[in-house]
Amino acid sequence: MNRVTIRVPATTANLGPGFDAFGCALSLYTDVTFEETEAGLEITGCDEAFTGPDNLAYVAYCATLATMSEELRGVKIHIDAQIPVCRGLGSSAALLVAGAMGANVLRGNKLSTQGLLNITNAMEGHPDNLAPAFLGGLTASMVDNGLPVCVSFPLHPDWEFLALVPDFDLPTTKARAVLPEQVSRADAIYNIAHGALVLKALEKGDEKLLRNAMQDRLHQNYRKKLIGDYEKIEALVRTTGAAFCLSGAGPTLLCITQDPALEEKLAKKLDAITQANWQMLPLHVEFQGAHVL
């Protein structure tokens, strides 16, 4: 085999209090095709700025070949991305996962999913998007002795996710730069307790518990100033009964609900209260992780 296409789902990280730990795969996809050639690198399907050797799919592809002690030959990479770039829906993780899995499949699947998680986590620095991108569904992860340990959690089938995606991007580096190095014991306790209850609420399908538990003191308060419409949108969503959080490092905002009319309810008011243009993306959980198409 010298050609393979890998499909990777979008992912939302953190889910409120689960900073750098929780993640969930969503029904939006990036497909990346790898075709081995004699020599050289050709990347198509993306902005010119991403067609060089620092493209994340290529970086992960090369790192995976190196880990397997496999020779790097030429490769053509074609990216077909539904996941919006730099919006907090796991676009970077999707490219890393595709690159690692693409190289592994093309050279005989020598590495396990854990092996691919180890490689990509070393690049990304935290496994919260990578875990659901590989495994699908809801995951929680820790990093132990430098290696990610990722576990799937049960998720009630009735949840719907409504992503509110603005017309501006927010690089993760910028959204991490505003976070304090130290947090108080009270804030740490707050997040541990809320995080545990978020997982239980998601499992049981308990919207009221989710709404209460999905609150955070480690990152969202610091990041909301980077997103001008954040507080107005949060206040609006809270009037509907849906749970609300920042998706990953933002700027996408996420509503989690079982109310099929939520999109309609927000549509009537969103434009009137916001300055940026916000696109509403109704999504559901994707239980299948990255796979060969």
Ligand code: HSE
């Ligand atoms: N947990 C990460 C963050 C996700 O919030 O910065 C974005 O990569």
